[in-house]
């Protein structure tokens with residue numbers, strides 16, 4: 188496994204890979220969720236490239252960029268046994284040298300949900316992913332359902348910009364008590380970590396309501412709010428019951444539907460989602 192930090196080394200190493208290449212973009216501080224994407228890429232492709240880059244352009248001015256957890260040695264130790272060919276670990280200066288001024292923006296579907304709460308976030312995500320696609324030239328790229336809107340936005344960008352890349356979206360990996368794995372879980376105090384199971388409980392209660400026949404989206408959103416309100420350490424930012432494709436809020440649940448939420452525990456912001464239908 189080679190760890191590469193310059194574009195010239197990356198291009199040379201990429202040229203030496205013949206056969207299909209799977210790309211797994213990450214911001215590091217890896218957990219089982221990331222490893223599940225790498226394992227899937229390993230099964231489906233002849234070569235696997237993992238990128239570890241905490242992308243500054245997707246963080247807002249008041250967000251956790253400088254505090255975002257980083258541990259490259261630990262990450263390399265976790266992925267080495269999985270049969271990864273290349274790790275692309277550029278610096279921010281390599282990705283955004285001085286004078287950088289080109290951006291990739293997906294429009295309507297970045298406006299609701301995470302896009303509404305985190306202005307500029309998806310512009311940073313789509314820009315960096317487009318650059319990673321160009322630099323690594325993969326046949327397939329692997330993303331997690333954990334970031335449901337991100338996966339949808341990247342699929343749209345890939346289609347709109349004619350990248351010849353198949354986007355593969357992998358299921359959410361959870362802790363035994365239902366909490367979705369996230370690098371940000373590390374920030375939680377013991378009490379907040381316990382409280383954070385409320386996301387899974389709220390989504391499960393909403394799903395039970397739906398499975399009992401409820402199709403009024405406002406009632407489903409109300410159920411999620413009610414469960415979240417029962418947890419004093421949880422501060423809801425939004426709950427959503429939206430069309431899976433357009434991500435627009437629903438009145439009546441019909442086809443495939445995305446239940447999603449963002450909730451603060453102290454300063455830590457967690458997101459989670461379920462798909463219905």
Ligand code: AMP
Pocket residue numbers: 212213214215219220221223224329330331332333334357358359360361367368369370
């Ligand atoms: P991140 O390092 O947080 O940017 O995540 C890198 C990739 O891993 C993204 O495609 C995420 O959606 C995915 N991912 C993060 N957490 C999980 C999880 N618990 N289960 C599955 N995929 C995940």
